[in-house]
Amino acid sequence: MSDPAERHREVFREEAYELLSELEGSLLELEKDPENEDLVGRIFRAMHTIKGSGAMFGFTSIVSFTHDLETIFDHVRNKKMQVTTELVGLTLDARDILREMLDSPEGAPTGKEAGEITARLRGLLPDALRSWTEDGHVGGRQDTAAPSGDAGKPATYRIRFRPGRDIFRNGTNPSFLLNELRALGDCISIAQIDSVPALDEADPEACYFYWDLILTTSRGLNAIRDVFIFVEDTSGINIELIDEGDLQKTDGYKRIGEILLEKGDITSEELKKALSLQRHLGDLLVENGVVPPGKVLSALEEQKHVREKRKCIKEAEAASSIRVPSGRLDKLADLIGELVTMQARLSRLAMGIRSPELTAIAEGVEHLSEELRDTIMNIRLVPIELSFSKLKRVVRDLSGELGKEVELEIEGAETELDKSLIEKLGDPLVHIVRNSIDHGIELPGERESMGKPRKGTIRLSAAHSGANVTIRVTDDGKGLDLDAIREKAMEKGLIPHGAEIADRDIFQLIFASGLSTSGEVTKVSGRGVGMDVVKKNIESLRGTVEIESRKGRGTDITLKLPLTLAIIDGLLVKIGDSHFVIPLSMVEECVELERGAASAENGKRIANVRGEIVPYIDMRDIFGIEGTPPKIEQIVITQADGKKAGFLVDQVIGENQTVIKALGSTFKKIDWISGATILGDGSVALIIAAQQLIKWMEQQEIDIPRKAEG
Amino acid sequence: MLEHRFEKSGESAVLSFSGELSLEKIVEFRKVLLEGISSANNIVIDLLNVDVVDLAVLQLLCSAHRMAMASGKSLSVSSYPEPFTNAIREAGLSSYACRNDSWRHECLWPEKVALPAECR
Numbered sequence: 001m002s003d004p005a006e007r008h009r010e011v012f013r014e015e016a017y018e019l020l021s022e023l024e025g026s027l028l029e030l031e032k033d034p035e036n037e038d039l040v041g042r043i044f045r046a047m048h049t050i051k052g053s054g055a056m057f058g059f060t061s062i063v064s065f066t067h068d069l070e071t072i073f074d075h076v077r078n079k080k081m082q083v084t085t086e087l088v089g090l091t092l093d094a095r096d097i098l099r100e101m102l103d104s105p106e107g108a109p110t111g112k113e114a115g116e117i118t119a120r121l122r123g124l125l126p127d128a129l130r131s132w133t134e135d136g137h138v139g140g141r142q143d144t145a146a147p148s149g150d151a152g153k154p155a156t157y158r159i160r161f162r163p164g165r166d167i168f169r170n171g172t173n174p175s176f177l178l179n180e181l182r183a184l185g186d187c188i189s190i191a192q193i194d195s196v197p198a199l200d201e202a203d204p205e206a207c208y209f210y211w212d213l214i215l216t217t218s219r220g221l222n223a224i225r226d227v228f229i230f231v232e233d234t235s236g237i238n239i240e241l242i243d244e245g246d247l248q249k250t251d252g253y254k255r256i257g258e259i260l261l262e263k264g265d266i267t268s269e270e271l272k273k274a275l276s277l278q279r280h281l282g283d284l285l286v287e288n289g290v291v292p293p294g295k296v297l298s299a300l301e302e303q304k305h306v307r308e309k310r311k312c313i314k315e316a317e318a319a320s321s322i323r324v325p326s327g328r329l330d331k332l333a334d335l336i337g338e339l340v341t342m343q344a345r346l347s348r349l350a351m352g353i354r355s356p357e358l359t360a361i362a363e364g365v366e367h368l369s370e371e372l373r374d375t376i377m378n379i380r381l382v383p384i385e386l387s388f389s390k391l392k393r394v395v396r397d398l399s400g401e402l403g404k405e406v407e408l409e410i411e412g413a414e415t416e417l418d419k420s421l422i423e424k425l426g427d428p429l430v431h432i433v434r435n436s437i438d439h440g441i442e443l444p445g446e447r448e449s450m451g452k453p454r455k456g457t458i459r460l461s462a463a464h465s466g467a468n469v470t471i472r473v474t475d476d477g478k479g480l481d482l483d484a485i486r487e488k489a490m491e492k493g494l495i496p497h498g499a500e501i502a503d504r505d506i507f508q509l510i511f512a513s514g515l516s517t518s519g520e521v522t523k524v525s526g527r528g529v530g531m532d533v534v535k536k537n538i539e540s541l542r543g544t545v546e547i548e549s550r551k552g553r554g555t556d557i558t559l560k561l562p563l564t565l566a567i568i569d570g571l572l573v574k575i576g577d578s579h580f581v582i583p584l585s586m587v588e589e590c591v592e593l594e595r596g597a598a599s600a601e602n603g604k605r606i607a608n609v610r611g612e613i614v615p616y617i618d619m620r621d622i623f624g625i626e627g628t629p630p631k632i633e634q635i636v637i638t639q640a641d642g643k644k645a646g647f648l649v650d651q652v653i654g655e656n657q658t659v660i661k662a663l664g665s666t667f668k669k670i671d672w673i674s675g676a677t678i679l680g681d682g683s684v685a686l687i688i689a690a691q692q693l694i695k696w697m698e699q700q701e702i703d704i705p706r707k708a709e710g
Numbered sequence: 711m712l713e714h715r716f717e718k719s720g721e722s723a724v725l726s727f728s729g730e731l732s733l734e735k736i737v738e739f740r741k742v743l744l745e746g747i748s749s750a751n752n753i754v755i756d757l758l759n760v761d762v763v764d765l766a767v768l769q770l771l772c773s774a775h776r777m778a779m780a781s782g783k784s785l786s787v788s789s790y791p792e793p794f795t796n797a798i799r800e801a802g803l804s805s806y807a808c809r810n811d812s813w814r815h816e817c818l819w820p821e822k823v824a825l826p827a828e829c830r
Contacts, residue, residue: 168733168766175765175800189802196769198777199747204740205733209769211802 011323012057016102019046023095025389027088028396034083043091044073050098061114062101068118069094072125081126090121092393154185154218154313156243156306158263162210164234169205172231178211180227185217186309188301194292210236212298214305216243243306253306256281259299265291326380326419333376336369337567337659343369344657344680373567373657381416381563384462384471387426388413391433395458398437405444405455406437415462417469421561424541425471428534432473432557433458435531440477440555450552452476464563468585471559480549482506507547511535542583542674544640544691570658570677572685573636573649576625579685581658581677582647586638586690590652593633607635607646616646617697640691647688660687672696712738716746723750724788728759733766743774751783758789763797 023046030039051066069091075081094117101114159181163174178189189211196208215224221239228237243253257275260266266285274284282296343365350362388410399406417425441447441456448454459474482503489495489509511531538545543561562568562585570581591609606615616635619625635646660675667673672693676684713729725746731739746753755771757763771787778785787794798804 173765178800178802191802193772193803196772196776198780199740199743199770199774200777202740202770202773204736204766204770207765207769208773209765209801213802 009057009059012053012059013102014323015053016050016062017099019050020095020099020102021386021389022046024092024393027092027095028389028392030083031085031088031396037077040073040077040083044070044077047073059101062098065094065098065101065114065118068121072121075125081124084124087121087124090117090124093117094121153244154216154309155241156214156216156309157221157224158240158242158302159213159215159224160210160236160238160263161213161228162236163207163231165203165206165208167207167231167234170234174207174209174211177227177231178213181213181215181224184219184223184227185215186305187213187215187217188305189213190294190298190301192292192294192298194294212294212302214242214298214302216305216309242302243309253303253310256296256299256303259302260285260291260295263295263299265295265299329376329380329419333380333567336372336376340369340373340567340657340659341678341680345682346680348680370657377418377563377567380419382419382422383413384415384417384422384425384469385413387422387429388460388462390426391429391460394430394433395437398434399441402437403443404437404441406441407455407457409457409459411459411461412463415464415469417462417561418563421541421563424537425559425561428537428559429460429471429473431531431534433460436473436475436477436555440475440479442478465560469561469563471561472556473559474554474556476554479551479553479555480507480510480547481551485509507549510547511545539671539692542689568658568660570656570687571636572653572656572679573619573634573647574651574653575619575623575649576627578623578625579653579679579683580619580649581656581685581687582636582638582690583658583687584655586640588637588639588644591635591637591646593635593648594631605648609635609637609646612644614644614646615697616648617693618648620648620650622693638690638694640694643694645690645694645697647690647693658687711735712742714742716742718750721750722752722754724754724756726756726759728761730762731757731760731767732762732764736766736770739767740770743770747774747778747781747783747785753778753783753785755785755787756789757787757794758791760791760793763794765797765801768797768801768803 023043026039026042026046030036030043033039047066047070051063051070054060054062054066072081072087072091076083076087081087094114097114097117161174161177163172164170167174181187182189190213191209191211193209195210196202202208217223221241224239225232225237228235231237254262257266257271261268261271270285270290271281274281274288274290282300285291286293286296343362347362347366350358392408392410395406395408436458437456441458442450442452444454447456457476460472461474462469462471464470485506486495486501486509489506489512490497492512494509494512495501511534535545538559538561541561543559546558546560547555548558549555562583569584571584571587573580573582589609591607593607605618606613608614614635614637616637620629630650633648633650634652635648636652637644637646639645656677656679658677661677662675663673672689672695673686674689674692675687677687679685712731712735713727715724715726717724717726723746725742727739753774775785
């Protein structure tokens with residue numbers, strides 16, 4: 001992508017993707033609130049921006065298609081057309097086509113489909129508006145966007161308007177024209193009074209004033225010309241583009257002499273002469289009668305206006321955001337990871353040497369690298385809104401398809417999460433929501449007969465909890481049928497016949513591959529693929545999925561995810577000569593265990609922590625580490641899914657900024673190790689996936705009692 | 711019919727106008743101004759009670775000011791009711807005040823309407 005043109009096109013694509021999702025969101029809102037003018041305005045602006053930038057980068061078919069859409073919404077905006085479900089539906093389809101066009105190499109036309117949509121949209125136009133030009137575009141006023149200084153980008157114009165002497169007699173008040181110009185943008189007007197004669201010579205009904213105007217507008221030259229349309233034959237109108245709002249030229253603006261010279265108000269000789277006197281040029285020119293004050297005023301105002309505008313643009317640009325490819329942020333995060341590792345080595349070295357000076361430096365570097373780490377993580381955080389708004393469309397389309405009525409409620413859309421997590425979260429969320437609509441929410445009639453409102457509700461919520469984000473998808477549908485799942489699971493051999501299994505564990509079975517209780521296989525779900533993939537995806541993000549359900553009342557699926565994937569706060573522990581890291585977010589406390597005080601009941605290791613029975617795992621056993629353990633060992637107590645479990649280690653070293661490195665494929669099968677990290681001395685510590693290890697322990701039939709509720 | 715009053719005392723004359731001052735009455739307005747300038751050396755225009763002032767009127771005030779200056783007399787406006795200041799702003803005349811003193815002779819328009827925020 002070294003070709004600058006291609007880079008620009010890529011930037012356009014990214015911007016257009018964002019605009020398209022904004023467009024989608026606004027359309028869905030508009031469907032519910034058809035009278036909302038703000039939404040119509042937002043939709044129109046999104047289309048307009050896509051069209052405008054598309055034209056700049058040569059996406060002609062996108063421009064042409066968006067132009068048609070824009071024209072339709074212009075009619076909506078002008079209240080000549082009503083917002084209907086059909087209009088929203090077709091526009092949503094059009095949005096999808098635009099998305100496809102963007103994805104194709106040259107924004108290639110999908111020809112027929114786009115034509116079909118515009119034809120159907122045309123069908124929605126009231127008869128009076130149905131005037132299509134021959135090339136298939138919608139009729140009406142066309143914005144001829146294009147060369148610099150025209151509609152779209154704000155530009156500054158210098159206008160001299162010298163009305164005909166008879167303008168008053170012809171019934172035109174120049175004030176109205178000035179006001180019309182002012183309505184186009186930011187305008188300064190200076191009346192020129194040098195042609196006004198003394199009263200005894202004046203014709204009171206003649207117009208002697210003429211005007212210099214400086215106008216900054218994004219409406220283009222034609223809009224300015226339109227103001228003068230009825231007086232252009234009898235008046236002198238001179239319009240010049242003097243500033244295109246070009247950021248390259250933020251270095252102030254022309255000098256007064258230059259402006260006056262450019263406008264022909266003075267000659268270069270007069271300018272030279274005045275300059276040689278080393279005083280304020282304006283004063284000199286006026287005093288010497290070279291120009292009337294009005295001309296200098298106009299030049300001064302022009303200078304001030306353009307300088308202010310340029311400053312505004314510069315400030316706005318500085319305050320706004322910049323677009324960076326996420327790959328660069330990934331690279332930066334990687335580098336900071338390396339830096340954190342280096343810093344750990346430095347700290348270790350400083351401790352070894354016992355030099356106060358070096359220790360101070362090491363502490364400084366540690367502080368900085370921590371701050372850097374937090375900053376880069378923050379930069380990578382984006383609101384979960386993007387994932388959620390995708391679901392609005394899923395709900396709308398699928399409920400329509402299945403004849404169900406579903407309301408989607410969203411809470412906490414502003415909750416932020418690492419960008420890469422958001423991307424990977426999209427599909428699992430879609431799966432869950434599709435399942436809720438297909439299996440959960442009943443048909444309207446069915447719901448009414450059960451005394452439920454016709455319309456089902458799916459509630460999406462996101463919230464931060466510590467270093468995690470919790471996302472809940474709740475529906476008020478029919479809930480999970482425990483008996484059906486149990487039966488199906490037995491049939492598939494997932495659980496032994498007649499086994500007593502807790503409800504909670506039965507729910508977890510819906511995540512088992514190949515299990516579907518759906519009587520029929522629809523195109524939506526029922527094939528038994530989906531929920532197992534959801535679980536795998538979420539677990540690959542070091543997250544968990546929990547499910548709660550009540551028959552007839554609904555289902556509640558909770559996803560818990562870490563805020564970030566690259567660096568975590570870990571607790572560094574030691575067994576023999578080996579180091580391990582346990583994610584700090586899971587650690588509740590550390591307690592000492594004296595050898596001999598340990599009790600084992602039926603081979604199960606349990607500790608008594610202030611009266612509470614906590615099972616623990618002897619890490620030395622698990623990892624087969626030889627040697628004699630110290631007399632006093634430590635149990636790191638963790639909590640997950642409402643269960644407490646301990647990990648017996650030799651020594652707890654302390655907190656550690658853990659840069660996660662993936663392990664090679666050889667270790668892929670061991671799911672209770674989530675990765676490794678490099679320590680300050682260059683050695684490797686394995687990162688324990690505590691939850692998976694606990695689960696593995698459970699499978700080894702070690703009973704972990706659930707923490708008492710409350 | 712133009713509503714006005716003419717009061718003369720010594721070298722000074724006060725011309726007070728009220729009601730609507732606009733193009734329809736401009737010929738009469740010119741006549742009154744001409745009479746005023748010819749009859750006194752210091753002419754004060756009082757617009758306190760005017761309801762409407764239009765562009766043609768502003769232009770003629772400017773023209774009267776020129777004539778007075780040319781004949782070594784003074785002409786000023788004594789009060790600035792809203793219709794008058796609005797008209798000045800609308801006409802693009804407000805930048806003329808607050809400038810270098812040496813330009814003042816060109817400028818009839820009072821400083822108090824020339825604040826930049828009000829100008830725009």
